[in-house]
Amino acid sequence: MAVQISPSILSADFARLADEAAAVPNADWLHVDVMDNHFVPNLTLGLPVVESLLKATSIPLDCHLMIEDPDRWAPAYAEAGAGSVTIHAEASRAPVRTLRQIRSLGARAALALNPGTAVEPYEGLLGEIDMLLLMTVEPGFGGQKFLDMVLPKIRTARALVERHGGEIWIQVDGGVTGDTIERCAEAGADVFVAGSAVYGSADRAAAVETLRANAAKA
Numbered sequence: 001m002a003v004q005i006s007p008s009i010l011s012a013d014f015a016r017l018a019d020e021a022a023a024v025p026n027a028d029w030l031h032v033d034v035m036d037n038h039f040v041p042n043l044t045l046g047l048p049v050v051e052s053l054l055k056a057t058s059i060p061l062d063c064h065l066m067i068e069d070p071d072r073w074a075p076a077y078a079e080a081g082a083g084s085v086t087i088h089a090e091a092s093r094a095p096v097r098t099l100r101q102i103r104s105l106g107a108r109a110a111l112a113l114n115p116g117t118a119v120e121p122y123e124g125l126l127g128e129i130d131m132l133l134l135m136t137v138e139p140g141f142g143g144q145k146f147l148d149m150v151l152p153k154i155r156t157a158r159a160l161v162e163r164h165g166g167e168i169w170i171q172v173d174g175g176v177t178g179d180t181i182e183r184c185a186e187a188g189a190d191v192f193v194a195g196s197a198v199y200g201s202a203d204r205a206a207a208v209e210t211l212r213a214n215a216a217k218a
């Protein structure tokens, strides 16, 4: 699976989102962190901003919903035109139904697990998803330190995914930098979210290429 880089606009300038999207023409995805101040202790943006962003960029949007009731809201993001919609296993009360709705609306469906959530109990959901997101920080904020403790879970997830045909992407999110990305790739991740490592750099496109090159070293 080729390396894919998904810059997180959480670390971008929210007053200039169209320009910040244009600054990463070499990105595979644009990662949009939707936070509701309930599931996580932070508040970011929601559907109206995603709808505007969809008009402002041709980069597919990778919407990461860190919200209390993803079953209610996730389909609307798929309907709006997001390329991928991720719900958290810890928040969803009806993951099968919601993941199927996301797919039926034309988006890729993804399931996210917090650092302390084991992957094995979710093996039964692998047939319902296109991507598994393994959080490598506690969700809620950008700029946190990468949690090495998640590396064994990435390896376990890779083994489970291979057993299911290997078509599900494994995304990592949180503390992914030019330094930590190689360890994630070596453990089996193939889609890499990076907020501060991209939007904290003066040359955002160059930062994307450095991440891609470092991941490919693994």
Ligand SMILES: O=C(CO)[C@@H](O)[C@H](O)COP(=O)(O)O
Residues within 6 Å of the ligand: 008, 010, 011, 031, 033, 064, 066, 137, 138, 139, 140, 141, 142, 143, 144, 173, 174, 175, 176, 193, 194, 195, 196, 197
């Ligand atoms: O979902 C989240 C945080 O909850 C992320 O997508 C962050 O936006 C990643 O930021 P960095 O750790 O790369 O700065």
Ligand SMILES: [Co+2]
Residues within 6 Å of the ligand: 008, 031, 032, 033, 064, 173, 193
């Ligand atoms: Co995220």
